[in-house]
Amino acid sequence: MSVRWQQVDSAAAVDAPLGDLPTPERPGWLRRWLWAPALAASAGVYATQRLVENPSGELELGLMLALLALLAVTAVAALVRYRDDQRLARETRGVEALRRDARSTTGSVTVTERPVGDGVMLRGLLSYPRDGDTAEDTWSLLVSDGDPLGPRPGDPVAVWWAPGSDDVVARYHRDWADQVRRRTR
Template sequence: MTTPSATPRVRRLPERAVLVELPASADAVEADPTALPGVAPAAAWRRWGWAVAFVPTVALLVYQRLATGRGWSVPDAVVVVGTIGLLVTALLALVRYLDDRVAAGLARSRDALLAAPVRTTGTLSLAAPDDRAPGDDAPGDGADAHEVHGNLVVSTPSGTTTRPLRVAVPSGVARPRPGDPVAVWHAAEDDDASGVVLVRYHRDWADDLLVALRGGDAGPVQDPEPHEADGPDVREGRPPGAE
């Protein structure tokens, strides 16, 4: 009998399955999603590389057939290059086929998310430290647009899942900090948040949530001496000048 592992499960899914939004206000984080951010298309070579390799390969095969039929000598290099071209074409066609399957699965997951969204909370674990301190990126500080890479840890009723995360932070927007909470939306049928998820982050929303989580007994502690300079010393019930 094996005991369950305490480490989060890692889902080997494409990074573009995690969609990130940086709303303009904290209230917008809680709104039900009605549209999802677009996904960057696959690289051109992954989609059309097979065609680039296929055209010269077909030309070599046609030349080889014509040369054989007319009794011409066919150099060995033509045969070798033609064979390699067929292998490269088949490999790139397989890449295109797998990309199309992934794209179709992502499209179905996006539709399921919009049809029945469920919200949970995740935590950011930023793998690569940035060149500035986390507090140096307040809105309006003139920072250049940059990307933050790391992991998203999502807690669902079925367990904890870790997903790769990439946040494109525009200039003047507060970027996420390690350990910050985020709002995560997933489809109702996706119990373990292993499909397409929508991540929303806003600095004020994250701060408010952290205060709510940690503020159960923080009220009395924050004001230890509320009457320190208010007048008579009444801590022992003695009037002023009693000494």
């Protein structure tokens, strides 16, 4: 499950329609295509290894080590590309499902805080009703100094989810959470 946090500027913005979600970012060119030059270099080293007649032991060892290193780089780069493509496809499906059939509800959060650099890393569990059950997703949010305050333990949050999607959008504003708490008491 993937939780996308939206810290909004006002209490009214929490209940506003979900709107257009940003499309997932594609990884950079080098991350996507590093496997190709590594594979080409591996083929070049292999061809060199086969074309050299009577190589010295040092040259043969050097070519073999270069070939192994280039094949390792090729394999890792290809695996990174594969995993990036899987993540991009999953996130795109999630965004499309939310655009098509987003459903909203109110959930609550547990929160633990850890100071980092110029802010606080918040982590916890998001609980909300989904298809007759209670869904629980882990989440994290970096709140920098000067950003709107993050959720407190037990605070309500607005949650959008879609059937068939593992992505949820959680919106939060402290004044909205206080209003919901007053209404439910």
